[in-house]
Amino acid sequence: MTTISIIGSGNMATAIGTRAVNHGHTVELLGRNATKARALADQIGNGTTVGTYGDVPKGEIVIVAVLYDGVVDAVSTYGDALAGKILVDISNPFNADASGLVTPTSAAHEMAAVAPDSAHVVKALNTIFGHVLAKGTPLDAFIAGDSAEAKATLGAFLDSLELRPLDAGGLQAAPLLEQAGLLLMGLARNGAGFELALGAQVH
Amino acid sequence: MTTISIIGSGNMATAIGTRAVNHGHTVELLGRNATKARALADQIGNGTTVGTYGDVPKGEIVIVAVLYDGVVDAVSTYGDALAGKILVDISNPFNADASGLVTPTSAAHEMAAVAPDSAHVVKALNTIFGHVLAKGTPLDAFIAGDSAEAKATLGAFLDSLELRPLDAGGLQAAPLLEQAGLLLMGLARNGAGFELALGAQVH
Numbered sequence: 001m002t003t004i005s006i007i008g009s010g011n012m013a014t015a016i017g018t019r020a021v022n023h024g025h026t027v028e029l030l031g032r033n034a035t036k037a038r039a040l041a042d043q044i045g046n047g048t049t050v051g052t053y054g055d056v057p058k059g060e061i062v063i064v065a066v067l068y069d070g071v072v073d074a075v076s077t078y079g080d081a082l083a084g085k086i087l088v089d090i091s092n093p094f095n096a097d098a099s100g101l102v103t104p105t106s107a108a109h110e111m112a113a114v115a116p117d118s119a120h121v122v123k124a125l126n127t128i129f130g131h132v133l134a135k136g137t138p139l140d141a142f143i144a145g146d147s148a149e150a151k152a153t154l155g156a157f158l159d160s161l162e163l164r165p166l167d168a169g170g171l172q173a174a175p176l177l178e179q180a181g182l183l184l185m186g187l188a189r190n191g192a193g194f195e196l197a198l199g200a201q202v203h
Numbered sequence: 204m205t206t207i208s209i210i211g212s213g214n215m216a217t218a219i220g221t222r223a224v225n226h227g228h229t230v231e232l233l234g235r236n237a238t239k240a241r242a243l244a245d246q247i248g249n250g251t252t253v254g255t256y257g258d259v260p261k262g263e264i265v266i267v268a269v270l271y272d273g274v275v276d277a278v279s280t281y282g283d284a285l286a287g288k289i290l291v292d293i294s295n296p297f298n299a300d301a302s303g304l305v306t307p308t309s310a311a312h313e314m315a316a317v318a319p320d321s322a323h324v325v326k327a328l329n330t331i332f333g334h335v336l337a338k339g340t341p342l343d344a345f346i347a348g349d350s351a352e353a354k355a356t357l358g359a360f361l362d363s364l365e366l367r368p369l370d371a372g373g374l375q376a377a378p379l380l381e382q383a384g385l386l387l388m389g390l391a392r393n394g395a396g397f398e399l400a401l402g403a404q405v406h
Contacts, residue, residue, distance in 0.1 A: 200400065
């Protein structure tokens with residue numbers, strides 16, 4: 001059991017936080033909007049706390065659960081407060097109609113560029129819709145990052161949530177996961193519906 | 204039951220041809236190397252025939268099961284013989300160490316550029332390793348193409364092979380499937396192993 005910190009108070013923060021407490025973890029919510037964070041903490045319950053936005057998060061794992069547009073700003077604002085942390089980028093840098101990506105590198109690379117040198121950015125959870133994640137059923141979770149240790153720590157946490165971590169490689173694989181987010185959106189829109197998550201089949 | 208034509212006589216041609224005859228379809232093999240095509244036809248059996256390379260294929264569905272490097276050449280050589288056909292591009296345009304793609308568009312786009320105007324290019328089956336496909340177990344099959352009719356015809360064929368067709372959208376989604384091929388390779392190499400195929404989970 002561990003304490004994880006989540007920056008954000010939207011759809012994904014709710015799904016991840018709820019899933020975490022349901023598996024015995026403690027959650028700290030860090031929202032720019034303290035009222036919203038407080039309300040979400042009450043909803044998640046099970047000892048969920050609200051931290052001060054910008055202070056050093058309690059958790060070793062910090063999930064940056066804000067929309068892509070806010071990722072760089074959030075991580076920049078925290079700055080050195082994120083030293084040594086495992087920063088999880090779950091964002092999808094989609095354009096307005098979700099037909100393409102708006103970054104020439106990846107959201108994860110952009111996060112890494114503004115994060116402290118001692119932080120470890122891992123891309124994860126961007127190929128699962130929040131409402132699907134919220135159901136609590138077992139799912140595959142692709143992860144990509146340069147630190148094997150950070151991926152092992154995050155992987156163990158995901159595994160505890162009944163999410164099977166599947167390592168896609170170094171942070172250079174983050175764009176592949178972001179393209180996979182687009183693929184998921186395309187499948188959902190073209191008949192498969194939004195109850196879908198990408199995964200891997202083993203036979 | 205239908206007749207499908209397969210250009211090529213390698214790993215994927217073997218897997219697709221075998222799976223097709225096992226589900227009652229008839230296969231025509233079209234290989235540049237007639238001896239190799241003949242040997243594969245004998246292996247697949249069940250009435251598999253060998254056509255003359257460059258002649259009009261018997262099948263409405265023509266699976267171009269050659270390596271990426273040979274795709275444009277094969278389709279160019281066939282030229283108008285492919286008029287009206289559903290051309291299935293299954294290739295992965297990987298660079299030498301499979302760390303990136305070598306085309307700025309997609310293999311499917313390159314195929315479409317040299318195919319007759321009346322042909323319909325569909326990207327499919329590039330996120331399943333040949334030896335996994337050969338096992339015959341149910342798998343998801345992502346498809347992308349501009350013709351809804353061609354996708355429906357191909358989808359029905361794939362469905363008959365116990366492959367669940369999942370429409371990723373128009374041909375503009377072909378690059379996403381090629382990136383997904385890279386993702387699959389990354390997952391396989393980073394611990395998941397090569398018995399893996401990408402798929403979708405519905406919950």
